[in-house]
Amino acid sequence: MPWSLLGRRLLWALPTLFGVLVVVFVLLRVAPGDPVAMMIGPGATADDIRALRAVYGLDRSLSAQFGVYLGQAVHGDFGRSITQKQDVSSLVAARLPLTLELSALALLIACVLGVGTAMAAVGWRGAPAERGVDAATGFVTAIPDFLWGLAGILFLGVLLPVLPVFGLLDSDIRFDSRSGFVLGESLVRGRFDVFGSALLHLAWPALSLALPLAAMIARVLKASLLEVLAEDYILIARVKGFGPWHVLWREALRNALGPALTLAGVQFTFLIGGTVLIEKLFGLPGLGNMAIDAVINRDLPLIQGIVLTFALLFIGVNIGVDAINLRLNPRLRG
Amino acid sequence: MRQRIDGRVAFGAAVLALVLLCAVFAGVVAPHDPLEQDLMAASLPPAWGAEGDRTHLFGTDSLGRDILSRLVWGARPAMIVAFAGATLAGCIGTLLGLWAGFFGGWVDASISRLVDIWMSFPAVLLAIVLVAVIGTGLTSVVLAIAIIDWTRFCRVVRAETQVQAGRDYVTSARTLGQTRTHVLWREVLPNVLPLLLTLFTLEMGIAVVVEAILSFVGLSVSSDSPTWGGLVQEGRLYVNQTPWLLGLPVAAIALTVLACNALGDGLRESLDPLQRPLP
Numbered sequence: 111m112p113w114s115l116l117g118r119r120l121l122w123a124l125p126t127l128f129g130v131l132v133v134v135f136v137l138l139r140v141a142p143g144d145p146v147a148m149m150i151g152p153g154a155t156a157d158d159i160r161a162l163r164a165v166y167g168l169d170r171s172l173s174a175q176f177g178v179y180l181g182q183a184v185h186g187d188f189g190r191s192i193t194q195k196q197d198v199s200s201l202v203a204a205r206l207p208l209t210l211e212l213s214a215l216a217l218l219i220a221c222v223l224g225v226g227t228a229m230a231a232v233g234w235r236g237a238p239a240e241r242g243v244d245a246a247t248g249f250v251t252a253i254p255d256f257l258w259g260l261a262g263i264l265f266l267g268v269l270l271p272v273l274p275v276f277g278l279l280d281s282d283i284r285f286d287s288r289s290g291f292v293l294g295e296s297l298v299r300g301r302f303d304v305f306g307s308a309l310l311h312l313a314w315p316a317l318s319l320a321l322p323l324a325a326m327i328a329r330v331l332k333a334s335l336l337e338v339l340a341e342d343y344i345l346i347a348r349v350k351g352f353g354p355w356h357v358l359w360r361e362a363l364r365n366a367l368g369p370a371l372t373l374a375g376v377q378f379t380f381l382i383g384g385t386v387l388i389e390k391l392f393g394l395p396g397l398g399n400m401a402i403d404a405v406i407n408r409d410l411p412l413i414q415g416i417v418l419t420f421a422l423l424f425i426g427v428n429i430g431v432d433a434i435n436l437r438l439n440p441r442l443r444g
Numbered sequence: 445m446r447q448r449i450d451g452r453v454a455f456g457a458a459v460l461a462l463v464l465l466c467a468v469f470a471g472v473v474a475p476h477d478p479l480e481q482d483l484m485a486a487s488l489p490p491a492w493g494a495e496g497d498r499t500h501l502f503g504t505d506s507l508g509r510d511i512l513s514r515l516v517w518g519a520r521p522a523m524i525v526a527f528a529g530a531t532l533a534g535c536i537g538t539l540l541g542l543w544a545g546f547f548g549g550w551v552d553a554s555i556s557r558l559v560d561i562w563m564s565f566p567a568v569l570l571a572i573v574l575v576a577v578i579g580t581g582l583t584s585v586v587l588a589i590a591i592i593d594w595t596r597f598c599r600v601v602r603a604e605t606q607v608q609a610g611r612d613y614v615t616s617a618r619t620l621g622q623t624r625t626h627v628l629w630r631e632v633l634p635n636v637l638p639l640l641l642t643l644f645t646l647e648m649g650i651a652v653v654v655e656a657i658l659s660f661v662g663l664s665v666s667s668d669s670p671t672w673g674g675l676v677q678e679g680r681l682y683v684n685q686t687p688w689l690l691g692l693p694v695a696a697i698a699l700t701v702l703a704c705n706a707l708g709d710g711l712r713e714s715l716d717p718l719q720r721p722l723p
Binding site: 256267398402405421 | 576676
């Protein structure tokens with residue numbers, strides 16, 4: 111039964127989602143601060159407020175509100191945003207693609223940088239380069255993505271302005287994206303000016319998210335590479351006359367990748383969480399940026415929709431990581 | 445016995461001591477009142493710059509407030525949050541971790557499941573939702589850090605307690621007729637303490653960043669009293685005109701976080717020569 115583990119994971123997803131929803135729903139409603147009073151003008155009467163509360167169903171009991179929400183959610187209706195006066199599902203659908211593209215770009219950068227760094231450190235082991243790499247990975251892991259973002263804005267955006275650090279596209283570029291995936295769609299439609307501009311704007315945000323993860327991958331991969339290199343088959347390959355770099359790439363890497371892959375998978379969810387702040391920092395119109403505004407404006411339906419989306423994303427990533435592990439490591443399939 | 449002091453421990457302890465001194469004696473250390481505005485001396489660059497003013501070492505902001513003084517006063521909320529947040533998170537996490545690791549069974553299963561679910565939630569989003577719910581202010585930030593990060597302590601302490609519970613000294617203490625609770629508090633806890641110290645220093649660094657993030661979003665202390673995150677937020681707004689306004693608080697936060705990490709890593713290796721990696 112190789113895939114029963116995945117089945118169990120999928121079954122666990124439902125109660126987890128339900129739990130997250132209950133907690134957020136209750137927390138937001140017991141909290142002080144009335145969203146309706148915040149959106150309505152200061153001249154409103156008590157009757158106005160009461161009428162508006164009824165429109166959003168906020169006058170009913172907590173359990174009744176939850177029942178209504180759940181009943182509608184099952185049919186794909188996640189309510190209307192209080193501040194933006196649009197359906198939550200269409201708001202989320204419009205913002206999610208950018209967050210996904212940013213996260214994917216960051217993961218790609220982290221993997222390439224991490225694997226490259228580990229290979230370099232192992233390839234030159236014993237040389238001063240190894241000590242330098244070790245010190246650098248320690249330093250890079252210690253600094254969180256928030257500070258990397260700020261440092262980039264300061265140095266690359268202002269002091270020696272080489273990168274744009276605010277927004278997604280240059281202001282003179284017009285591009286109506288139908289799917290929301292600006293990077294992917296511009297490439298498919300052959301709008302390379304849009305692609306280049308978006309890539310430049312996303313470069314440092316993605317790198318800020320990627321740097322700590324890249325350093326972690328490098329550290330773990332280096333450790334497992336050193337372990338694998340001590341095995342007999344490596345010695346045999348060397349005796350057969352293959353060069354050290356060939357052995358490293360062709361023989362050792364494949365067998366050492368496991369722990370680093372697991373780490374990358376687990377950390378990927380944290381990386382997605384990091385987009386919330388990075389999008390705010392760089393003025394990117396993604397889901398996280400909207401989440402912060404929604405919380406500050408106490409836009410209850412929108413917060414619920416966004417939190418649910420993030421929870422779904424995380425569960426999806428975790429299941430994906432399990433599936434990849436199962437494919438790569440036959441011993442887990444038992 | 446003389447021991448060589450680890451370089452990282454020395455660096456971390458020195459920086460933290462400096463920040464702590466600033467936090468405690470802010471009124472003495474700061475050259476100016478952090479709230480005093482002087483529009484005649486607004487947006488001055490640091491003293492080493494071409495147009496710098498000797499009386500304002502790190503320059504001034506757009507209202508003419510002294511940056512150095514604001515940084516020194518900002519150390520106070522940062523250190524309060526670091527110590528209080530890490531202590532509270534540590535207490536909750538350690539208690540649950542000891543309990544789960546030592547007694548096992550359904551207690552362990554439910555606590556571990558809770559930790560898994562907790563950690564699957566994006567920390568930044570959770571912090572922002574929590575502070576929006578419990579209100580802004582220093583106490584809320586401390587509470588939010590404890591509520592979010594107890595899981596870090598819980599996971600590590602649980603694993604370490606399981607290791608310790610299998611050791612011979614636990615069996616012999618039990619054979620001598622001591623109760624399980626007594627063994628847990630008097631025998632196991634002291635052996636988990638070195639690890640806790642490391643986790644505590646690391647958590648302090650995290651707490652400083654969380655406080656900065658919440659101030660940055662505008663959900664921490666009121667905007668009157670200076671915080672590092674508040675300074676970052678102002679700096680971000682005027683980064684093109686006055687870049688040092690962003691650079692200096694970022695440097696202060698980064699230095700403090702690096703110090704906490706260096707101290708934590710150094711302590712781990714000095715206290716535990718076998719260097720079990722953190723799970």
